[in-house]
Amino acid sequence: xxxxxxxxxxxxxxxxxxxxxxxxxxxxxxxxxxxxxxxxxxxxxxxxxxxxxxxxxxxxxxxxxxxxxxxxxxxxxxxxxxxxxxxxxxxxxxxxxxxxxxxxxxxxxxxxxxxxxxxxxxxxxxxxxxxxxxxxxxxxxxxxxxxxxxxxxxxxxxxxxxxxxxxxxxxxxxxxxxxxxxxxxxxxxxxxxxxxxxxxxxxxxxxxxxxxxxxxxxxxxxxxxxxxxxxxxxxxxxxxxxxxxxxxxxxxxxxxxxxxxx
Amino acid sequence: xxxxxxxxxxxxxxxxxxxxxxxxxxxxxxxxxxxxxxxxxxxxxxxxxxxxxxxxxxxxxxxxxxxxxxxxxxxxxxxxxxxxxxxxxxxxxxxxxxxxxxxxxxxxxxxxxxxxxxxxxxxxxxxxxxxxxxxxxxxxxxxxxxxxxxxxxxxxxxxxxxxxxxxxxxxxxxxxxxxxxxxxxxxxxxxxxxxxxxxxxxxxxxxxxxxxxxxxxxxxxxxxxxxxxxxxxxxxxxxxxxxxxxxxxxxxxxxxxxxxxx
Numbered sequence: 001x002x003x004x005x006x007x008x009x010x011x012x013x014x015x016x017x018x019x020x021x022x023x024x025x026x027x028x029x030x031x032x033x034x035x036x037x038x039x040x041x042x043x044x045x046x047x048x049x050x051x052x053x054x055x056x057x058x059x060x061x062x063x064x065x066x067x068x069x070x071x072x073x074x075x076x077x078x079x080x081x082x083x084x085x086x087x088x089x090x091x092x093x094x095x096x097x098x099x100x101x102x103x104x105x106x107x108x109x110x111x112x113x114x115x116x117x118x119x120x121x122x123x124x125x126x127x128x129x130x131x132x133x134x135x136x137x138x139x140x141x142x143x144x145x146x147x148x149x150x151x152x153x154x155x156x157x158x159x160x161x162x163x164x165x166x167x168x169x170x171x172x173x174x175x176x177x178x179x180x181x182x183x184x185x186x187x188x189x190x191x192x193x194x195x196x197x198x199x200x201x202x203x204x205x206x207x208x209x210x211x212x213x214x215x216x217x218x219x220x221x222x223x224x225x226x227x228x229x230x231x232x233x234x235x236x237x238x239x240x241x242x243x244x245x246x247x248x249x250x251x252x253x254x255x256x257x258x259x260x261x262x
Numbered sequence: 263x264x265x266x267x268x269x270x271x272x273x274x275x276x277x278x279x280x281x282x283x284x285x286x287x288x289x290x291x292x293x294x295x296x297x298x299x300x301x302x303x304x305x306x307x308x309x310x311x312x313x314x315x316x317x318x319x320x321x322x323x324x325x326x327x328x329x330x331x332x333x334x335x336x337x338x339x340x341x342x343x344x345x346x347x348x349x350x351x352x353x354x355x356x357x358x359x360x361x362x363x364x365x366x367x368x369x370x371x372x373x374x375x376x377x378x379x380x381x382x383x384x385x386x387x388x389x390x391x392x393x394x395x396x397x398x399x400x401x402x403x404x405x406x407x408x409x410x411x412x413x414x415x416x417x418x419x420x421x422x423x424x425x426x427x428x429x430x431x432x433x434x435x436x437x438x439x440x441x442x443x444x445x446x447x448x449x450x451x452x453x454x455x456x457x458x459x460x461x462x463x464x465x466x467x468x469x470x471x472x473x474x475x476x477x478x479x480x481x482x483x484x485x486x487x488x489x490x491x492x493x494x495x496x497x498x499x500x501x502x503x504x505x506x507x508x509x510x511x512x513x514x515x516x517x518x519x520x521x522x523x524x
Contacts, residue, residue: 087384
């Protein structure tokens with residue numbers, strides 16, 4: 001009988017063309033599918049909880065696959081698959097899931113983190129993992145703008161143009177901005193959790209909050225965007241490299257009980 | 263009249279053959295000397311506070327040079343030099359110093375940080391910046407061992423063999439071990455401050471403390487090493503990539519008062 005497994009994976013998106021398999025460029029989905037196929041001895045394609053763009057990172061992407069040839073505990077897949085992965089893609093956890101588990105449709109929430117460096121000098125060590133801004137940002141104003149986005153809204157104005165999703169209404173459950181001193185400057189992290197995200201939604205929200213933080217627009221502008229349901233041509237999309245998918249949530253009953261120590 | 267400047271620099275050591283200019287491989291000193299030479303219009307070689315090995319990082323290396331052609335405030339060198347640097351080397355600060363400033367001899371202290379990841383799975387994002395250990399380390403035992411090393415001792419047993427320094431007596435002022443949860447595991451940081459360091463001293467101390475933390479040796483072994491003044495062939499040298507030079511201290515009177523806003 002076929003068993004289904006969900007893998008929690010982390011990756012450095014810098015050298016990938018994104019999550020999803022595509023004709024040009026290496027995708028994380030490809031690299032993972034190849035490694036899983038080697039371990040189970042037949043070809044599978046893992047299915048992710050959603051795409052991440054080229055340069056976007058993950059510490060909690062979830063993907064799944066089914067096979068009828070793995071009879072060991074789910075947990076043993078972790079080391080077995082990692083042996084076949086390059087060092088910028090890692091399986092963190094493997095759990096058995098119910099038959100028919102769908103990593104996209106079954107997801108009930110996701111959390112992303114966006115990292116901004118605020119300093120007059122760049123950080124040579126963490127360059128691929130943040131957006132560097134030399135201007136001083138007003139964090140209080142950004143938090144005010146962020147507060148306007150929490151709740152259930154039509155986020156059409158924060159969706160990449162040309163998207164064709166049925167509805168652009170989403171519920172943002174949390175939008176937290178933290179700051180800490182780091183290397184002659186500040187590191188800001190925006191963590192945003194929602195029941196689902198539109199294409200480029202986190203990067204467009206980040207771009208809008210940075211515009212508010214730099215004084216280009218007021219909090220009222222954010223409210224106007226939500227009302228207008230139209231992408232403002234003045235609205236910037238934050239660069240991919242600052243973005244990281246940190247968690248995907250599923251109803252706990254979709255996971256099978258662990259088989260115990262292997 | 264010639265003016266002397268001290269630069270505080272940060273770099274990702276991954277792709278460099280180390281700090282010091284050498285016949286084979288690109289050195290950080292070379293890249294910085296080239297950039298400074300371009301800005302001031304004549305050839306100089308910057309002098310560092312000490313070498314760092316290939317793969318070792320820095321967020322607070324200090325180097326200096328003298329020139330008689332820079333008449334602007336010292337601070338303006340920061341952006342001017344950074345314009346000519348690759349993105350993995352950055353000048354954080356530039357200060358005027360007294361004539362004859364010697365970044366090696368005038369240093370009164372240095373601080374290094376060593377980062378260890380303790381987890382059964384690797385971290386795909388920060389791979390070049392830590393030593394990954396799958397075994398569980400006993401932090402309390404490591405702290406006990408660290409306490410034995412604080413103070414003035416002959417650190418000969420922690421010096422790379424073949425070194426020819428006159429004395430191997432150094433004063434370790436602090437050796438702090440911190441831990442925090444990170445990506446299905448723990449990140450340990452060892453910060454060590456001393457009036458000076460022998461070649462490979464931080465990496466050898468780290469290797470010894472990890473040996474104690476993994477239960478291979480007792481705290482008594484560390485005491486025996488200090489007494490023996492001989493490198494134990496069982497003692498491991500921690501890998502370069504986990505090491506970062508975070509501060510070099512000088513007597514404040516060697517720095518000239520800043521010229522004010524530029």
